[in-house]
Amino acid sequence: DVKVTQSSRYLVKRTGEKVFLECVQDMDHENMFWYRQDPGLGLRLIYFSYDVKMKEKGDIPEGYSVSREKKERFSLILESASTNQTSMYLCASSSLDSRVPNEQFFGPGTRLTVL
Amino acid sequence: GQQLNQSPQSMFIQEGEDVSMNCTSSSIFNTWLWYKQDPGEGPVLLIALYKAGELTSNGRLTAQFGITRKDSFLNISASIPSDVGIYFCAGRNSGNTPLVFGKGTRLSVIA
Numbered sequence: 001d002v003k004v005t006q007s008s009r010y011l012v013k014r015t016g017e018k019v020f021l022e023c024v025q026d027m028d029h030e031n032m033f034w035y036r037q038d039p040g041l042g043l044r045l046i047y048f049s050y051d052v053k054m055k056e057k058g059d060i061p062e063g064y065s066v067s068r069e070k071k072e073r074f075s076l077i078l079e080s081a082s083t084n085q086t087s088m089y090l091c092a093s094s095s096l097d098s099r100v101p102n103e104q105f106f107g108p109g110t111r112l113t114v115l
Numbered sequence: 116g117q118q119l120n121q122s123p124q125s126m127f128i129q130e131g132e133d134v135s136m137n138c139t140s141s142s143i144f145n146t147w148l149w150y151k152q153d154p155g156e157g158p159v160l161l162i163a164l165y166k167a168g169e170l171t172s173n174g175r176l177t178a179q180f181g182i183t184r185k186d187s188f189l190n191i192s193a194s195i196p197s198d199v200g201i202y203f204c205a206g207r208n209s210g211n212t213p214l215v216f217g218k219g220t221r222l223s224v225i226a
Contacts, residue, residue: 106157
């Protein structure tokens with residue numbers, strides 16, 4: 001089974017703090033994604049990566065950055081957390097192998113509260 | 116960014132009833148997926164559809180890939196309390212592009 005893990009289920013930070021959200025997948029997937037989920041807005045793509053050291057902006061990248069130093073790990077960074085970044089953050093991964101369906105598999109989510 | 120129109124936004128149903136929800140897009144997709152998210156968890160894949168007209172079942176769940184390639188629906192038969200959650204449709208229109216998600220249908224089941 002694909003397993004996507006996220007470093008924290010719940011996180012409380014203060015405005016202005018630097019925040020790291022870590023995601024690790026164990027299926028050797030090339031693709032990794034970060035979403036945020038807010039009531040009534042569904043899942044919105046922040047950043048994604050198709051390979052190590054590669055990153056692409058999603059629909060709402062402002063205020064975020066990412067790091068992909070190893071294939072299995074994709075980090076989301078809030079350089080200076082703000083209250084409007086309080087949200088549920090979801091990491092996902094998928095395979096680039098055309099021989100298998102490339103559905104995205106999600107982690108359990110990190111609920112971040114910025115005070 | 117591109118979004119799918121998913122309806123209804125929420126549903127309250129009695130246990131045992133059948134449920135139907137759908138997604139539409141202004142553009143063509145070549146993959147449609149349906150996910151379920153339990154409270155406090157990440158979405159889990161329910162059904163994947165890869166061909167126009169395809170009808171696929173997973174237990175009490177049935178999903179179809181519309182023949183126009185611009186829509187999909189999900190049916191749940193004989194609902195039970197554990198069906199409670201948010202159901203998301205998702206689509207992809209080419210290759211390795213990221214999935215586009217609907218805003219979700221929140222399902223509540225009254226015992």
